[in-house]
Amino acid sequence: MQQKNLNPDPIFELVKKEEERQKEMIGLIPSENHSSEAVRSVLSSCLSSKYAEGYPKRRYYEGNQIIDEIEILAQERLKKLFAVPHVNVQPYSGSPANSAVEFALLEAGDTMMGLALSSGGHLTHGHPKVTFSGRYFKSVQYGLDQNARIDYEQVRQLALEHRPKLIVAGTTAYPFALDFQKFAAIADEVGAYLLADISHITGLVATGEHQSPVPYAHVVMSTTHKTFRGPRGAMIMVTQKGLDKDPDLADKIDKAVFPALQGGPHNETTAAIAIAAAEALQPEFKQYGKQIRLNAQALASALREAGLKLVGDGTDNHLLLIDLTPFGEGFGTQVAFALDVAGIYANRNTIPSEPCSPFYPSGLRIGTPLVTTRGMKEQEMTKIAQWIGRVVDHIKTEQLPVEQAARRAFLQDFKKRMAKDEVLLKIRAEVKELASTFPLFAW
Numbered sequence: 001m002q003q004k005n006l007n008p009d010p011i012f013e014l015v016k017k018e019e020e021r022q023k024e025m026i027g028l029i030p031s032e033n034h035s036s037e038a039v040r041s042v043l044s045s046c047l048s049s050k051y052a053e054g055y056p057k058r059r060y061y062e063g064n065q066i067i068d069e070i071e072i073l074a075q076e077r078l079k080k081l082f083a084v085p086h087v088n089v090q091p092y093s094g095s096p097a098n099s100a101v102e103f104a105l106l107e108a109g110d111t112m113m114g115l116a117l118s119s120g121g122h123l124t125h126g127h128p129k130v131t132f133s134g135r136y137f138k139s140v141q142y143g144l145d146q147n148a149r150i151d152y153e154q155v156r157q158l159a160l161e162h163r164p165k166l167i168v169a170g171t172t173a174y175p176f177a178l179d180f181q182k183f184a185a186i187a188d189e190v191g192a193y194l195l196a197d198i199s200h201i202t203g204l205v206a207t208g209e210h211q212s213p214v215p216y217a218h219v220v221m222s223t224t225h226k227t228f229r230g231p232r233g234a235m236i237m238v239t240q241k242g243l244d245k246d247p248d249l250a251d252k253i254d255k256a257v258f259p260a261l262q263g264g265p266h267n268e269t270t271a272a273i274a275i276a277a278a279e280a281l282q283p284e285f286k287q288y289g290k291q292i293r294l295n296a297q298a299l300a301s302a303l304r305e306a307g308l309k310l311v312g313d314g315t316d317n318h319l320l321l322i323d324l325t326p327f328g329e330g331f332g333t334q335v336a337f338a339l340d341v342a343g344i345y346a347n348r349n350t351i352p353s354e355p356c357s358p359f360y361p362s363g364l365r366i367g368t369p370l371v372t373t374r375g376m377k378e379q380e381m382t383k384i385a386q387w388i389g390r391v392v393d394h395i396k397t398e399q400l401p402v403e404q405a406a407r408r409a410f411l412q413d414f415k416k417r418m419a420k421d422e423v424l425l426k427i428r429a430e431v432k433e434l435a436s437t438f439p440l441f442a443w
């Protein structure tokens with residue numbers, strides 16, 4: 001039969017361009033990662049054609065014998081990796097997973113506690129007014145001490161005062177180790193459930209580079225695409241401690257994911273999670289976890305040498321927050337835009353006690369998962385820090401106008417000028433030369 005001459009969809013051209021962009025640039029967004037060919041191959045497989053509402057051996061659709069095997073494999077590998085008795089791999093992503101845990105453990109109006117967004121917490125940890133967790137539950141938010149570390153004394157005082165039913169220990173822009181044992185002592189004292197959201201640090205927990213929350217928390221959730229290096233998805237684990245507190249906990253979590261909040265699971269994602277879990281059980285993954293932290297520490301010292309200030313003066317994990325207030329309020333905005341032109345993509349972020357605003361923040365959030373997965377090591381981190389230092393120095397006179405109304409026009413003009421700025425384009429060429437020698441996935 002003659003093959004039809006398919007009119008190539010421009011989408012394929014755009015995907016190719018995005019791949020080139022990723023190869024030519026250096027990615028420092030701490031929540032992103034590149035995954036293996038094996039993970040990516042099952043994502044575009046026939047598994048996405050199948051409905052499998054329900055759980056293995058309890059489906060609402062026929063023809064799920066093989067999907068059952070895949071989901072059971074994913075569960076078993078994760079149970080082994082994290083030493084937990086129950087795992088749900090169906091949440092579509094991190095926010096739905098956290099919503100499911102909250103729906104399972106709380107009634108509308110119950111009190112929950114989480115780290116404030118402005119201190120490095122996540123929207124789903126009770127951010128007031130605009131989020132599901134902030135509107136349907138009474139949310140109490142804790143913060144940081146003067147050294148930019150979680151203020152455990154404040155957590156305890158707030159817990160004693162408000163008697164939350166749920167305490168969330170989890171972060172999205174926090175460069176330091178979490179002390180799950182301290183969180184557990186507080187949760188146990190007030191009889192609260194402890195949820196550890198380890199989305200950012202799963203790969204570090206799995207490799208022993210960060211304390212595991214499993215002995216301390218009742219529920220542990222994570223996305224599967226950050227340091228874990230799997231597909232976009234999430235998992236919710238119930239610990240033995242959780243089952244001891246509430247023997248129905250696993251069932252409550254499963255029912256909150258399906259049928260309460262979701263429909264059919266994305267089987268291709270389930271299979272990719274199973275593959276990522278098998279990869280995480282390999283010895284190379286331990287090396288990868290170690291290198292993530294070594295790279296973060298190398299980046300921190302080279303950034304300090306370049307004259308940049310870090311929130312809390314360093315990092316214990318994969319993430320760093322650069323405090324750009326010495327260059328002007330809101331300066332994270334200009335730096336993020338200029339770095340993008342110079343071939344380095346990161347994200348502008350608020351810093352603790354942000355003097356400007358979330359839209360024009362004074363910090364830059366960076367991390368090492370993407371570059372570590374590409375095989376870069378300490379010497380490349382030094383180069384990256386020097387490039388960041390050169391970009392900051394080059395644009396340091398570009399100040400945001402104080403008047404709100406003038407900011408938009410300033411940024412439009414700034415972006416236009418930076419797009420053809422010779423210094424930035426020269427750095428971009430240097431970045432490209434280095435980046436092109438590293439594959440996206442080197443493990």
Ligand code: DSN
Binds near residue numbers: 094172173
């Ligand atoms: N958006 C994720 C991050 O960048 O950290 C959290 O959901």
